[in-house]
Amino acid sequence: MADVMSKEQRRKNMQAIKAVSKLEDIVAGELWRKGMRFRRNTKTLFGKPDISIKKYKVVIFIDSCFWHQCPIHGNMPKSNKEFWRGKLDRNIERDQEVNHYYRENGWHLKRIWEHEVKESLDDTIQTIISFVDKAKKAES
Numbered sequence: 001m002a003d004v005m006s007k008e009q010r011r012k013n014m015q016a017i018k019a020v021s022k023l024e025d026i027v028a029g030e031l032w033r034k035g036m037r038f039r040r041n042t043k044t045l046f047g048k049p050d051i052s053i054k055k056y057k058v059v060i061f062i063d064s065c066f067w068h069q070c071p072i073h074g075n076m077p078k079s080n081k082e083f084w085r086g087k088l089d090r091n092i093e094r095d096q097e098v099n100h101y102y103r104e105n106g107w108h109l110k111r112i113w114e115h116e117v118k119e120s121l122d123d124t125i126q127t128i129i130s131f132v133d134k135a136k137k138a139e140s
Helices: 007-016 022-033 081-104 114-119 121-139
Strands: 051-053 058-063 108-113
Touching: 022 051, 022 058, 022 114, 022 121, 051 121, 058 081, 058 114, 058 121, 081 108, 108 114, 108 121, 114 121
Parallel strands: 058 108
Antiparallel strands: 051 058
C-alpha cells in the first residue's frame, strides 16, 4: 500500500515519535524522588525495559493499555482492523517473548498497566518499591 503522506510529512511525523512516554516520565520521576536509582530504556537489555536495575536483575515495563492490549481497556480501532490486529497482536507476542526471556534468565520482571498508574500513582510507586526491595533481598 502506498504511503498517503509525502516524504517530508512522514519524516516530520516520525521525528515526533518519542521512545519515552509521559507516563514513564511520571513514574520514573516519582521513583527518583523516593531515592530509587535505576536506568531507563536500557538498549543493552532485551526489549529495552522502561526501568532497569542490572545489579538486582530487575526490569520494569510500563505498558500502554492500547498498544499492549490491556484486558480491561485495550480496544481495537474501528477502521483498518486487519492492519491494527496484526500490529497489536505482534506487540502482545513480543511482550510474551520478553517475559519468557527474563524469567528463563532469573530476572525479576514487573509489568505495570497504564490504567494502574492513572488510577493511583501512589499505590503504583509503592508496588514498584516493594517489588524492587524483594528483588534486592533475593539477589543478596
